Amino acid sequence: MAISTDVAYGPxxxxxxxxxxxxxxxxxxxxxxxxxxxxxxxxxxxTFSSSNKDGSKNTLTIGxxxxxxxxIRNDTINIDxxxxxxxxxxxxxxxxxxxxxxxxxxxxxxxNLRVFGPYGPNVGRPFNxxxxxxxxxxxxxxxxxxxxxxxxxxxxxx
Numbered sequence: 001m002a003i004s005t006d007v008a009y010g011p012x013x014x015x016x017x018x019x020x021x022x023x024x025x026x027x028x029x030x031x032x033x034x035x036x037x038x039x040x041x042x043x044x045x046x047t048f049s050s051s052n053k054d055g056s057k058n059t060l061t062i063g064x065x066x067x068x069x070x071x072i073r074n075d076t077i078n079i080d081x082x083x084x085x086x087x088x089x090x091x092x093x094x095x096x097x098x099x100x101x102x103x104x105x106x107x108x109x110x111x112n113l114r115v116f117g118p119y120g121p122n123v124g125r126p127f128n129x130x131x132x133x134x135x136x137x138x139x140x141x142x143x144x145x146x147x148x149x150x151x152x153x154x155x156x157x158x
Contacts, residue, residue, distance in 0.1 A: 007135065010152025011142040012127045013093050014101045017149040022060040023139030024050035027081040031109060033119040034064045034074050043096055043147045044104045044120045048140060063104065063148035077109055077116045084111045086137035087130065089153060091117070094124020096147065104148035112136075129153045 006023065022028075027050060034045035045064015049057050079086065091107035105124045108117035131137050132155060139154035 006138065006154040006156050007132070008141065008152055008154055009129050009132065011150035012129065012152065013104065013142065013148070013150030015143060015150065016101055016103075017143040017145035017147065019141070020060065020062055020144055021139070021141040022048045022058075023141070023154050024048075024058045026050045026052060026058075027079070027085065027138065029079050029081050031077040031079070031116075032074055033077070033107060033117070035072065035120045044107055046107065046148065062142070062144040063146065075116075075119055079111060084113045086110070087112050088128060089137065089140070089151065090126070090128035091120070092122055092124040092126050099147075101149075104151065131155050 028048055029051055030049040032047040043063055045061060047059060047061040049059045051057055086109060088110040089107065090110070092105045093102040094105040096103050096105065102124060106118045106120035106122045108115065129152065135155035135157055137153045138156045140151060141154065142151040143149040
């Protein structure tokens with residue numbers, strides 16, 4: 001029996017912030033996107049979660065801080081791991097306030113069954129990271145601090 005290995009795509013974005021990685025053993029089954037603030041202009045924050053067989057969760061939160069931290073909305077995406085899996089992340093990178101570089105401004109997650117988003121102001125330079133060659137997205141990595149500076153995907157065979 002062959003052991004499948006992940007294939008990393010990206011990250012796309014800027015080289016600010018520090019490296020982060022979320023590649024749980026089990027499928028990602030929940031994503032919470034924090035956005036809002038004055039004029040829906042706050043930076044995006046993302047929390048990835050995966051449930052273990054014992055009921056515990058693996059969770060990682062990236063971004064969502066910075067100069068304005070008022071969260072107007074938290075949108076929760078629940079993914080049914082038995083029949084549903086992530087196949088694409090897309091969105092935009094753009095300037096926030098007086099920053100010299102682009103950060104994640106909007107994000108959209110696509111599964112094999114549904115589309116969630118976009119969340120955040122749809123401004124800036126568009127990006128998309130689809131799963132390649134019949135794979136599914138099983139994790140994410142990138143760079144972040146107060147803001148999501150870059151994001152990439154780990155892909156594995158379904």
